[in-house]
Amino acid sequence: MTQTSERSTEAVMNLLGSKTPYRSVLRMARNMVPSMIVGGVVPLAAYLLAGRFFPPPSIVPVSLALVGPAGASLVSMASKRSADPFVALMATMMGFGLVVTVATVLITGNEKLILVSRSATTLAMGAACLGSLILPKTISFYFARQISVGRDPDRQREFNNFWQLAEVRFVSRATSLVWGVALVGEFGIRVLLVYSLPAAAVIASSTVIFMTISLGTMLWTVVYGSRKLRRIRQQVASPQPAAQGSAVQTG
Numbered sequence: 001m002t003q004t005s006e007r008s009t010e011a012v013m014n015l016l017g018s019k020t021p022y023r024s025v026l027r028m029a030r031n032m033v034p035s036m037i038v039g040g041v042v043p044l045a046a047y048l049l050a051g052r053f054f055p056p057p058s059i060v061p062v063s064l065a066l067v068g069p070a071g072a073s074l075v076s077m078a079s080k081r082s083a084d085p086f087v088a089l090m091a092t093m094m095g096f097g098l099v100v101t102v103a104t105v106l107i108t109g110n111e112k113l114i115l116v117s118r119s120a121t122t123l124a125m126g127a128a129c130l131g132s133l134i135l136p137k138t139i140s141f142y143f144a145r146q147i148s149v150g151r152d153p154d155r156q157r158e159f160n161n162f163w164q165l166a167e168v169r170f171v172s173r174a175t176s177l178v179w180g181v182a183l184v185g186e187f188g189i190r191v192l193l194v195y196s197l198p199a200a201a202v203i204a205s206s207t208v209i210f211m212t213i214s215l216g217t218m219l220w221t222v223v224y225g226s227r228k229l230r231r232i233r234q235q236v237a238s239p240q241p242a243a244q245g246s247a248v249q250t251g
Contacts, residue, residue, distance in 0.1 A: 040203075040208055043066060044204045059111050062111050062115065062199055066101050066114065066115070067098065093122070097118060097120055101114065101117045104117035112194050116190060119210070122184075127180070130177070138175075139176055141163065141168070171225065174224070178220065185213070189209060190202075
């Protein structure tokens, strides 16, 4: 391999062998516990309080309950300017969801649709994960590339060559599939709750359900990835046949 290729190989092996994903998941887990409490209690309190002044069929209570806390959380995350890609992804999803919710409030004025709209982001992300299965490379591969080599175009091209490893392709597709099913499933659960339970119950439980599914999927990703780590590292480190080595350098 070339010197650049060797640097990329080292970057991949460092990524797969490092504790960065574990630390990110543990950090998010610690942050999720208070977020689950605040995310459930604050919106519920806002809904019940606003309901005293704006009785049904007013949509003011549910609008305040969903838009207010979400907006405050987004501002807080943006102010920290974290370079952690997991945090950046969560902030992007939250921002998109807030825009969809505000648009739903302004356009429809329907309480149930407003409640459903809070999971529009997870539906979009889930669909993107599943849709990427038919693309040349999956979304999880690009996310891993971003974590490993950042925006350096030369290192990105070198990283792309590792898609030729069968184990990398399998793991990338498996993780994209699981995340897609989990996120689309969360949307389905919310729709079921919205049309089965009172608004107050949906507001109180939806944040807990979303974060439980997200954290559970993240933990699965780490455990699954660690099981595949040795095999991928062996493929990366093992000498390649001449033909394959040539393909890696020119791919």
